[in-house]
Amino acid sequence: MSLAVGEFKQELLKTYNAVNKEIFHGGVRQQNVELEGKRIIVLSCNGRAPVLKTLDSRVPNITSYLDYLLAQIFKEKIKEELEKRFHLQITAIFKDYDAMTETSGTVIYLERDFQSYLSELPELL
Template identity: 40%
Template sequence: MSALSSDFSSTGTTHADTSGIGSLGQLKQELIKDYNEVNHRIFGIGVVRQKVDIQGDRILVIALHKRVPALGYLNGLNSNVSELADHYLIKGFKHEFKQLLVAKYGFEVLSIFKDYDAEAELSATVVVLKKDVRDYL
C-alpha cells in the first residue's frame, strides 16, 4: 500500500456514516480538524502544524504543539509532576480521540500510541485499526 498524508484516528465497532467522505484526501482534512478539536478541548490550545500519513491499517499524526504555559511553569518547579501531568493528559487525549473516531467514522481501533516531546513541542500519534482505512470508506 502506498502511504498517504492526512490526520485522523478511530475506534469502535459501530459503522458510522462516512458517505459524505468521498476520498482519502477528504478524510484526512476531517481528521486534521478532529485532532485539533480534541487537542483544543483537552489542552485549551490547538496545534500549530500537523501532518497525517495513512498506510493500510495505520494512521500516523505528527503535530507541532504549543506547550501549555502552566505545564511549562510546573516543569520548572517539579519536572516529575509535570511529566505525570503530561502522561494523564495524553491518556485522556487518546480516550477522547478514540471515542470520536469510533462514533464519527465507525473505525475499529485496536490501539492508539501517543508520545510527546515537551522540549521539541512535537507529538507522534499512531492509530492502529482492525482493517485497512479504505475498507471504512
C-alpha cells in the same frame, strides 16, 4: 459514493484538532497525517500549556506525569470521536509528547485497512 483519501485526511485532522482544543485549550500549530494500511500516523506541533512550562523546571517529575495523564485522556477522547464520526474500529492508540520540542506523535492502529472504511463512509460535509 465513498469518501476520498484527501477529504478523509482533512476531516480526520479537524477532529484531531478539535479534541486537542477541548483538552489542552489550544489548537495544533502544525499537523501532518499519513495513512498506511491499518495505521493512521499524526505528527503535530502543539504549544505547551503555560502552567506546565512554568512547572517544568521546578518539578519535572510531576509535569512528566501530567503529560502522561493528559495523553491518556486525549487517547480516550480521540478514540471515541473517531469511532463515532468515521465508524473506525480502533485496536489501539499510541501517543507520545516531547515537551522540549512541543512535538507530538500519535499512531492509531485500526482493525483493518483504512481504505475499507473509506468505501463505507458517505461524503462528509
